[in-house]
Amino acid sequence: MLVTGLEILRKARAEGYGVGAFNTNNMEFTQAILEAAEEMKSPVILALSEGAMKYGGRALTRMVVALAQEARVPVAVHLDHGSSYESVLKALREGFTSVMIDKSHEDFETNVRETKRVVEAAHAVGVTVEAELGRLAGIEEHVAVDEKDALLTNPEEARIFMERTGADYLAVAIGTSHGAYKGKGRPFIDHPRLARIAKLVPAPLVLHGASAVPQELVERFRAAGGEIGEASGIHPEDIKKAISLGIAKINTDTDLRLAFTALVRETLGKNPKEFDPRKYLGPAREAVKEVVKSRMELFGSVGRA
Numbered sequence: 001m002l003v004t005g006l007e008i009l010r011k012a013r014a015e016g017y018g019v020g021a022f023n024t025n026n027m028e029f030t031q032a033i034l035e036a037a038e039e040m041k042s043p044v045i046l047a048l049s050e051g052a053m054k055y056g057g058r059a060l061t062r063m064v065v066a067l068a069q070e071a072r073v074p075v076a077v078h079l080d081h082g083s084s085y086e087s088v089l090k091a092l093r094e095g096f097t098s099v100m101i102d103k104s105h106e107d108f109e110t111n112v113r114e115t116k117r118v119v120e121a122a123h124a125v126g127v128t129v130e131a132e133l134g135r136l137a138g139i140e141e142h143v144a145v146d147e148k149d150a151l152l153t154n155p156e157e158a159r160i161f162m163e164r165t166g167a168d169y170l171a172v173a174i175g176t177s178h179g180a181y182k183g184k185g186r187p188f189i190d191h192p193r194l195a196r197i198a199k200l201v202p203a204p205l206v207l208h209g210a211s212a213v214p215q216e217l218v219e220r221f222r223a224a225g226g227e228i229g230e231a232s233g234i235h236p237e238d239i240k241k242a243i244s245l246g247i248a249k250i251n252t253d254t255d256l257r258l259a260f261t262a263l264v265r266e267t268l269g270k271n272p273k274e275f276d277p278r279k280y281l282g283p284a285r286e287a288v289k290e291v292v293k294s295r296m297e298l299f300g301s302v303g304r305a
């Protein structure tokens, strides 16, 4: 059933588990994520970035909202990294139940003003809002303290920001970054900083750039002909610790992309004569579903629907 992001995340933060926000750009990813959620009896957030909206258009948004309405578990349809008020309005018009306005690259006052404007519009139509404070960027442990501070979320600023904007959940910067290269080896995650933020911000907290980039998946992608450098992601134990400290929404996109693409390459490589898309998109869909199920187990959202 289609619910707001806050309906899912408020319970998750209160009960100490995480809920996956999985990005989708097409039918196969959408089916894989929803089938996994129903099989695991887990709430789930279907996330569409502006790039996904551009790529899939109404064919994607209408399908996602309709399937979310019919789902047997709570599903929120979420705009990921909305860059403007207009972009948020577009998602609201499409029936999204959660929107992110990402003005984390602006100065504090601009971020407050723009976020507040979006909160007013979204709340007026019963939709909940994710905001972001702090810059998502992997940090090496040796990074100078003041430079780290400039990048990562400041706990006291976060408290003031949430009070002034009325946003419903907050994306924090504690050392993760988007994509497959999150830092050399095991990326440094600033859990003490997260604990300080969580003490001052009772709202659900969001972790972007949370993919694990598991080595077995990287190897499978390479073995199927994919080219990828020294990729690394967020260690499962660091995710579990972040959830215990207040993270309720965990964004995963890269792991799904790697799984899907590895299987497409693998299937086509094994069957050079194949040109029926169902024959290589089908196995790729199954691979995405397995990744989503394993992420739900890690987050603790299984059986919480």
Ligand SMILES: O=C(COP(=O)(O)O)N(O)CCCOP(=O)(O)O
Binding pocket: 023, 049, 050, 051, 052, 080, 081, 177, 178, 179, 180, 207, 208, 209, 210, 211, 212, 251, 252, 253, 254, 255
């Ligand atoms: O936090 C994440 C994903 O993190 P991950 O890379 O660790 O999976 N996201 O918000 C996904 C961002 C996807 O944007 P686009 O469609 O423009 O490429």
Ligand SMILES: [Zn+2]
Binding pocket: 081, 178, 208, 209, 251
């Ligand atoms: Zn993100």
